[in-house]
Amino acid sequence: MSPVNGARPRHHTLSVLVENKAGVLTRVAGLFARRAYNIYSLAVAPTDDERFSRITIVVDGESVPLEQITKQLNKLINVLRIDELSPAESVERELMLATVEVTPATRSAVVGMCESYGARVLDEGDGAVTLCLDEHPDKVDGFEALLAPHGILTVQRTGRVALPRLDTPGT
Amino acid sequence: MDMDGGTALIKSLEMEGVEVIFGLPGGAILPVYDPIIDSPIRHILVRHEQGAGHMAEGYAHVTGRPGVAMVTSGPAATNIVTPLCDAYLDSVPMVVITGQVAAQAIGTDAFQECDTTGITHSVTKHNFLVTSAQDIPRTIREAFHIATTGRPGPVLVDIPKDIVDPNNPNSAMVWEWPEEVDLPGYDPQLEGDPGEIEAAADLILESRQPVIYAGGGILKARAAETLRDLAELTGIPVVTTLMARGAFPDDHELALGMPGMHGNYTAVTSMQRADLLIALGSRFDDRITGKLDGFAPDAKIIHVDIDPAELGKVRRPDVAIAGDCRIVIEALVEVLRRRGGPDAQPDRGAWRTTLSGWQETHPLSYEPSEPGRSLKPQFVLETLRDSNPDDTIVVSGVGQHQMWTSQYWRFNHPYTWVNSGGLGTMGFSVPAAIGAKVGRPDKRVWAVDGDGCFQMTAQELVTAAAERIPVKVAILNNAYLGMVRQWQEMFYEERYSEVYLSPDLPDYVKWAEAMGCVGLRAESPEEVQPVIDKANSIDDRPVVIDFRTDSSEKVYPMVASGHSNDDIVVGPDQGEGGH
Numbered sequence: 001m002s003p004v005n006g007a008r009p010r011h012h013t014l015s016v017l018v019e020n021k022a023g024v025l026t027r028v029a030g031l032f033a034r035r036a037y038n039i040y041s042l043a044v045a046p047t048d049d050e051r052f053s054r055i056t057i058v059v060d061g062e063s064v065p066l067e068q069i070t071k072q073l074n075k076l077i078n079v080l081r082i083d084e085l086s087p088a089e090s091v092e093r094e095l096m097l098a099t100v101e102v103t104p105a106t107r108s109a110v111v112g113m114c115e116s117y118g119a120r121v122l123d124e125g126d127g128a129v130t131l132c133l134d135e136h137p138d139k140v141d142g143f144e145a146l147l148a149p150h151g152i153l154t155v156q157r158t159g160r161v162a163l164p165r166l167d168t169p170g171t
Numbered sequence: 172m173d174m175d176g177g178t179a180l181i182k183s184l185e186m187e188g189v190e191v192i193f194g195l196p197g198g199a200i201l202p203v204y205d206p207i208i209d210s211p212i213r214h215i216l217v218r219h220e221q222g223a224g225h226m227a228e229g230y231a232h233v234t235g236r237p238g239v240a241m242v243t244s245g246p247a248a249t250n251i252v253t254p255l256c257d258a259y260l261d262s263v264p265m266v267v268i269t270g271q272v273a274a275q276a277i278g279t280d281a282f283q284e285c286d287t288t289g290i291t292h293s294v295t296k297h298n299f300l301v302t303s304a305q306d307i308p309r310t311i312r313e314a315f316h317i318a319t320t321g322r323p324g325p326v327l328v329d330i331p332k333d334i335v336d337p338n339n340p341n342s343a344m345v346w347e348w349p350e351e352v353d354l355p356g357y358d359p360q361l362e363g364d365p366g367e368i369e370a371a372a373d374l375i376l377e378s379r380q381p382v383i384y385a386g387g388g389i390l391k392a393r394a395a396e397t398l399r400d401l402a403e404l405t406g407i408p409v410v411t412t413l414m415a416r417g418a419f420p421d422d423h424e425l426a427l428g429m430p431g432m433h434g435n436y437t438a439v440t441s442m443q444r445a446d447l448l449i450a451l452g453s454r455f456d457d458r459i460t461g462k463l464d465g466f467a468p469d470a471k472i473i474h475v476d477i478d479p480a481e482l483g484k485v486r487r488p489d490v491a492i493a494g495d496c497r498i499v500i501e502a503l504v505e506v507l508r509r510r511g512g513p514d515a516q517p518d519r520g521a522w523r524t525t526l527s528g529w530q531e532t533h534p535l536s537y538e539p540s541e542p543g544r545s546l547k548p549q550f551v552l553e554t555l556r557d558s559n560p561d562d563t564i565v566v567s568g569v570g571q572h573q574m575w576t577s578q579y580w581r582f583n584h585p586y587t588w589v590n591s592g593g594l595g596t597m598g599f600s601v602p603a604a605i606g607a608k609v610g611r612p613d614k615r616v617w618a619v620d621g622d623g624c625f626q627m628t629a630q631e632l633v634t635a636a637a638e639r640i641p642v643k644v645a646i647l648n649n650a651y652l653g654m655v656r657q658w659q660e661m662f663y664e665e666r667y668s669e670v671y672l673s674p675d676l677p678d679y680v681k682w683a684e685a686m687g688c689v690g691l692r693a694e695s696p697e698e699v700q701p702v703i704d705k706a707n708s709i710d711d712r713p714v715v716i717d718f719r720t721d722s723s724e725k726v727y728p729m730v731a732s733g734h735s736n737d738d739i740v741v742g743p744d745q746g747e748g749g750h
Contacts, residue, residue: 068483072480
């Protein structure tokens with residue numbers, strides 16, 4: 001996975017509300033797989049109503065005919081609702097955990113970078129720190145790129161989650 | 172009322188009004204077969220699970236009610252995957268119940284275990300793995316609701332043995348039949364958008380060269396009469412796809428017959444030259460459109476379908492209406508009446524003259540056979556057609572015989588034509604005909620089959636003989652996998668590879684007799700009428716006729732795969748169609 005900005009030239013985010021039942025994720029993911037469409041990232045968790053889960057799927061809009069995939073998803077009995085969240089009209093976040101090599105000389109620089117990005121140090125060991133950042137995915141990309149020269153030992157990102165932007169008063 | 176899951180399953184089927192189950196028992200489903208003995212539901216014991224699935228399809232095609240098949244786990248479940256996929260592609264309402272190993276054994280590679288719901292995800296409208304006996308009635312209710320509403324389709328219910336086995340405490344439940352179905356993600360839209368219906372009327376009232384492109388959705392929506400209202404109100408001619416044969420009477424003056432790869436010249440070319448296609452329950456299948464770029468280049472499109480995913484899937488419509496065909500067409504007819512009825516329609520005399528001109532110059536035709544030579548399949552079909560009542564149900568397999576039957580029969584009534592269109596399942600005919608006869612015992616049912624198809628599922632004639640289901644089978648025996656042979660002749664320089672089957676291995680007459688049927692044979696034209704009359708006089712057991720047909724006969728017209736419909740070849744010596 002490239003951490004460079006712009007790795008997703010025209011990504012589309014689908015927010016899919018589904019019944020929280022066994023096998024539903026397979027049905028949704030299988031629909032993409034059957035058509036040889038790649039899912040860029042996927043995040044799933046129950047909603048505030050435990051009968052339902054929300055699946056956030058990021059796909060490359062250039063390789064996936066979005067209208068058809070949305071209609072096919074809608075045909076799944078367990079799918080209640082699909083929202084396409086355009087980046088301009090939604091708030092998006094992604095969580096990253098990264099274990100980065102540090103030396104006595106670089107430790108303070110890495111910790112300083114954390115502070116300026118709003119990341120936190122979750123764990124510290126000999127020669128490495130594990131950091132946590134929850135931010136807009138583009139910003140997570142940028143942070144990951146900055147960490148790279150120090151030597152990233154492991155990185156785990158959650159995939160993006162998103163919700164529609166709220167109407168601002170007076171607009 | 173305290174009950175066990177197996178009894179509850181059968182009672183649930185009774186509650187759904189099921190009158191017949193096509194099935195075959197085995198280990199995992201065994202406990203459900205005990206309460207069947209005490210149920211009014213008829214069970215028909217098939218010889219292979221694929222037969223059960225196609226019988227359920229045939230039953231559903233002719234009755235409009237969901238067909239029900241019940242089989243055990245593992246190989247039985249995999250054997251019924253083909254009918255599930257067939258029903259999925261042709262939108263046939265069907266509920267399949269499969270046994271499964273006990274819940275605690277799932278995932279252990281137990282005997283006759285397979286991941287049935289996983290395997291059938293992509294060939295069912297929906298499927299269920301039931302894990303609690305208490306859930307059985309609700310799941311069956313939901314399965315029938317999903318199978319029969321919206322765009323119909325097959326639904327599979329996988330039932331682990333422990334929840335139906337009265338000797339297992341997991342089967343204990345309290346009977347409760349849900350009055351309401353609670354499926355928050357499922358709500359098919361039936362009514363069309365009124366604005367779009369007005370827009371459709373606008374296009375119709377502007378069109379000088381319109382064609383109604385009627386598909387199988389007309390039959391699924393029970394909309395044949397409504398379609399006729401629309402055609403007669405507007406005077407717009409109608410093509411009926413392979414899945415829609417019978418949806419509009421072939422003897423109607425506005426009927427153009429079947430379009431597509433083997434459609435007649437007028438049906439194919441009317442779509443090519445149309446300025447408006449009114450697609451009703453049809454899906455722009457590749458066998459209809461030919462090369463998509465060249466399909467109906469000047470036509471605007473009105474597309475009505477209950478499945479919104481069909482709208483714009485292949486061809487971008489100018490007016491798209493998601494809704495039930497019957498309800499939408501009724502609304503459209505009302506709008507057109509309000510906007511002036513027949514008097515408001517543009518003058519389409521020139522278009523009608525063009526079409527009837529094509530019908531005269533390009534009829535379906537074939538060369539009669541020389542004396543002493545083998546039968547022409549078209550002649551057999553014409554004789555069969557003219558020797559049977561107008562409302563005879565005709566069931567075909569897949570291949571040349573299917574195309575000839577669709578071309579040469581005259582379908583004047585809905586639900587008289589049953590075939591495998593989307594999946595193209597060889598072997599469909601015999602079991603589907605049995606299911607059709609079970610559903611409509613009052614109707615004469617003829618299966619028209621090929622020799623290749625017949626060999627795939629003929630064993631179900633044992634079922635038909637044992638159950639006294641008097642279907643009739645006409646084998647157009649050309650000793651070849653005929654359609655493949657035709658393609659090898661036309662596109663592979665007559666290099667025939669693995670298509671020869673032999674006319675007399677097996678001996679179809681002896682085989683029929685061995686299965687408890689009457690076996691007959693016709694080899695020359697003068698024998699055709701007498702054997703058909705003989706077959707029609709027998710009504711206490713199945714009849715099979717071995718018609719020895721000309722293996723060199725090809726299906727025409729033909730639009731070669733990947734070509735534009737403008738490149739239609741109307742006959743062996745006639746070259747390309749005129750335009």
